[in-house]
Amino acid sequence: MASMLMTPVPVSAVVAYRDDGACARGLGRLTSGQLPPLLPALVGGVVTGVLLFLGIAHERGFAVFAPAVVLLLTGPASSSRHDGRLDWLVPPILRLTEYGFVAAVGFASGVSHGLIFILLGALVFHHYDVVYRVRQRIYPPPWLGLYGLGWDGRMLVIALGALLDLVPLTYFLLAVWLWGLFIWESVTSWLAAPRSGVDAADLGADD
DSSP: HHHHHHOOOOOOHEEEHHHHHHHHHHHHHTTOOOOOHHHHHHHHHHHHHHHHHHHHOOOOSGGGHHHHHHHHGGGGGTTTTSSSGGGGGGGHHHHHEEEEHHHHHHHHEEEEEEEEHHHHHHHHHHHHHHHHHTTTTOOOOOOOOOOOOOOHHHHHHHHHHHHHHHHHHHHHHHHHHHHHHHHHHHHHHHHHHHOOOOHHHHHHHHH
């Protein structure tokens, strides 16, 4: 059970920190890791900020296009090895982009502040959990990016909710789903992990 839930995979820590969803990973397969990741992430973050500013300041629908723009810019670089000297900056840029988008759209759409922070809390919990796991050389299962939607999927879902004028409902459903998924997966995975060096040795002997 432990090997099924928390098996290390051959991926760099920076790639794991990206928290890509199915859309970003799909675009990454098209480039076969040949696209440098930092510049697209920077451009995507700047474009998202501009679109959010235009959408909030002028009360237009510019903000809903931000997820598609940042996905098209950053997604193709998801398959990169992220071994450049400054490529470690990519995950923080993606975090800032996603958190800023969630907060800006929520506040602009009249979502209760508590619900916005609950949704952001689910994201922060998940990303901290991933960082802590990778420090232990234990990577989250690949399916978590699918069911957790990834930064790209979550932003696209919120954009769709905005287009349908269902932002508060979208935030509520996302918060419930993500908190339930991330807590369940994290707890079951850590319970299945070896609790000590002796346990780890016994698990290796059994294998």
